[in-house]
Amino acid sequence: MSGQSLRSKGDAARDARDWAGAEKAYRDFLSSKPDDAAIWVQYGHILKEQDKSSDAERAYRKAVALRPDDGDPSLHLAHLLKRMGRLSEATEMFETSFKASPTGDAYGELLALRGERVDLDEDDSDETLTTSATFIEIDDLLGYLEAHKTLSGIQRVQVGVIQHVLASARQNENCVFVLNPINGDSLWMLKNEHLRELVDYVTGPNVDHEQLRRIVARARSGATLISPQAGQCYLVLGAFWGSGGVAGRYLHLKKVGVLLGVYIYDLIPITHSEYCDARLSHEFAMSFGDGMAIFDFVLTISDYTAREVIRYREKFNLPAMPVITVPLAHSHSDNVTPRKRMVWGPHIAQLKDRPYVLMVSTIEARKNHAYLVAAWKQFLEEGLDPPDLVFVGRFGWHVSSLMEMLELTRNLDGRVHVLHDLSDAELQTLYDGSLFTAFTSFVEGWGLPVGESLAQGRPCVASSTSSVPEVGGDLVDYVDPHNLRDGLEVLRKMAFNDAYRAQRERDIADRFVARTWRDVGVDLLEKVGKVRTTVKTNPSGEMFFAAGSVFTVSDLAFGTILPKDYGLSPKRLMLTDFGYTIEPHGCWMRGNKGSLRFRSDQPAGTEISVYLQFLSAPWANHDNLLSIDMDKPGIRPSSKRVDNKRSLAPNSRFLMRCSGTVGEKGSVSVNVVVSGHVPLEHGGPGARRFCVGLSEFGYTASADLVARVDMSEHFMFNAMGR
Structure with missing residues (x-):
């Protein structure tokens, strides 16, 4: 052969x-x-x-x-x-x-394995776009698809916008999708052909997760390094809070004068934290607080969310910024048409000849499935014969009471069905065969299931709260999700009055006009284009930190009570160029070097003394020499004087001090360097490379002897208290 x-x-x-x-x-x-x-x-x-x-x-x-x-x-x-x-x-x-x-794949792996930023040469970047370029970040979409094969709400939004931009690439040639690796000072432009392959596959009828992962890997590996420049615009389209800190990913863009914007879906982890995972609420609150000091403009998916953002800003008297609504589409796809041939696959075959009401949503406490179960229980106790209830969605947070209720009642004697992982054809069949849909959520940023129901031509009973009426207008029958008595009458009318339900179907057929993803894409890019002509970026992004103050890093660790006014003083910004996630003992410095940056209230040229309480890792040794210094105005970095050095010992806590002068506009940068080998903490995925951490720091004017004594005593007594 x-x-x-x-x-x-x-x-x-x-x-x-x-x-x-x-x-x-x-x-x-x-x-x-x-x-x-x-x-x-x-x-x-x-x-x-x-x-x-x-x-x-x-x-x-x-x-x-x-x-x-x-x-x-x-x-x-x-x-x-x-x-x-x-x-x-x-x-x-x-x-x-x-x-x-130089590929995005290799760069991302080096960031993870080396635990510090990767030095890039100017020659590594082979793409420089015009100043009219708009970058749209989709890091979390690729990360999500590596873990899941079906799209959730935020990821569907990103796919919808990508599809619009790709479909009109000639008109949007200056709009590019990028990756922005955490802890890196780089941007990576994804190739359109790789994105087209990705969205076509993930929105197709059959998705094999291993094949999807290969497509994602191909997109990452083919990404091209680009050099951002002043005048360009950057929009975070996905979950801005999901990468372990906002500032570490965006300040390098602000430094070169890129205008930063973010698309906000909701503030539910802050305003309704009881419905969320505690860790999510903690991280979201910090990331949003950090973001309000960094982002130059905000887009929101509803007027309700816009009002919540403005209310937060005004509550803490934060600087004004444009907050502009770009409503979402009414459906997951622009190609929604009821099918003549219904596909009663094995997951849904038991519903073929039964009347039912459909609720499509993640099954979690916030979505309020228990409201419908209670209403159906009441109907059955009255001797009525309601249609079945069909819940389609994965289980989420805080649903133990709902699951217990269903278990004790044997799913209301078989009248409640809980389904998940359905094919698109099966879900379409459920929409086509339903009497109506329900969506009784307590609070939403938008309410896509309501729009999806209308796009499918199905009547809908939904909550009257938050953003939901923006989606449904007068074509939806509303209930107060906190008032079951109110909801019983609305649900009774829709479930048992065939003539009324038929009239609502006709209303939808006659008057509903779906907002498409093309509408969203056009609207989003137009509004970004307008805002970039009127808003100027603030290139600083540094947090104000007054002389005489002390920052105890562990005060921001998960498990502590985050200050309600964190956005007024987002102290985590000072650690942007320093370390990893904040933990109960402090923050480990990433790799061999890090910097603490802030704005002082002292005039430029004032000499200050900075006090830093460190802790060393169990594997630190005398070959690891720690040194600290401060950037000196007018002095080249290569000729800076090192103020303090110390050999490390394992598992030790110690105080160090350095001095220097405040730079222009109050800028202060304290640099920490560890010489010698810094190992990985362990050999598994996500291993970090560190040798020393920071638990507390503060500073005073060097000439203020009383403040210096007070600061020294603070650290001394804290050390004695341990």
């Missing part, structure tokens, strides 16, 4: 996931064509799929040797070494790959 035939045979076996057949065909091919680096890579993939890690490593190394200037073979080898737990070798190989081909 010819070499080309063997190669084609191997490709076919690979595509059919016949790993053994592909291995043999590729091995036979390489016996006659040993210099084909691409097939050595494919051969390595096949061996890796069969858990033949040592053989796969040899294949990848052969490809690396054949193509030392191509970053792709070394990237695959690096991923294999990481999977094998050989993290030091993996880091070295990711560096080799990045030097050969």
Whole structure:
């Protein structure tokens, strides 16, 4: 068999996931064509799929040797070494790959493995866009799809906007989608062809999660490094709070004069934290507080959310910024049409000949499914024969009481059905066959299930609270989600009065006009275009920190009570360039170096003394030398004087002090460096690299002797109290 035939045979076996057949065909091919680096890579993939890690490593190394200037073979080898737990070798190989081909994949892995920012050369960036460019960040979409194969609310919004921009790429040629790695000072532009492949697949009828992950990896690896510049605009389209801190991802953009905006879905973790996971509420509150000091404008998905943002801003007397509503679409897709052929798959077959009411929503306390169960229980006790209740959605937070109620009543003797992981065809069938839909949520940022119901032509009973009436207008029948007596009469009329329900169907057919994702995309880009002509960015983003103040880092750790007015003094901003997530003991410094940055109330040129309470990691040793200094106005960084040094010992706490002068506009930067090897804390995924942490710091004017004594006594007594 010819070499080309063997190669084609191997490709076919690979595509059919016949790993053994592909291995043999590729091995036979390489016996006659040993210099084909691409097939050595494919051969390595096949061996890796069969858990033949040592053989796969040899294949990848052969490809690396054949193509030392191509970053792709070394990237695959690096991923294999990481999977094998050989993290030091993996880091070295990711560096080799990045030097050969600066890709987003290699960069992200280096950030994770090295635990500190990756130094970039100007030559690494091969894309410089015009000042009219608008960057749209979708990091959390890719992260979400690596963990889930079906889209949730925020991710559906991002996919909808991406589809619009890609469909009108010529009109929106200056609009690009980017990744902004946490702890990095870089932006990575995703290729349109990779995004098109991604959204087409994830919105298709059958989604295999492994294939989806491969598509995501392809998009990451193909991202191109770009250089942001003053005058450009940046919009956070997804979950701004989901990456462990806002400031660490956006201040590098502010420094070059990029205008920053964010799309806010709701403030529910702040305003209705009782319905949320405690950790989410804590992180969201800090991220939103940080963001109000950083973002230059805010877009919201509803007028209700806009009012909540403005109310928060006014409550704490924060600087004004534009808050503009860009309402969402009425449906998950612009192609919603009831189907003539209904698909009663195995998950929903039991409902085929039964009347039912549909509620499509995550099953969690905030969505208020218990309201409907209580109403149906009342109908049954009255001797009525209501339609069945069908809940479609995954279980979420705080649903134990609902689940207990359903268990004790045997799902109201079989009248309540709980379904999840349905195909699009099955969900469409449920909409088409329902009498009406219900959505009794306590609070929403928008209320997409209400719009989806109208787009499907189905009458809807929904909450009268928050943003929901913005979605449904007068085509929806509203209930007070806090008042069951009120809701019983509305639900009774819709469930048992066929003539009334038919009239509501006609009202929807006659008067409903769906807002599409194209409408959202056009509206969003137009409003971003207008706001960027009237708003100027504040390039600082540094937090004001008064002389004589002390910041105890653990005061912001999860488990503490976050100050209600955190947005007035978002102290976490000072740690932006320093470390990892705040913990009960403080904050570990990322890698070998970090900086604390803030704005002082002292005049420029004033000498100040900064006090820092450190703690060392269990593996710290005397080869690790810690030094601290301050940026000096007018002095080159290479010639700065180091004020203080100390050899480290394991598990120790100690106080250090440095002095320096306040820069222009009150700017202060305290730099911390640890020499010597800083190891990873452990070998698993998400391992961090650190040697020293910060538990507390403060400063005074050096000339203020009384304040210096008070500051010294504070740290001394705190140390004695431990």
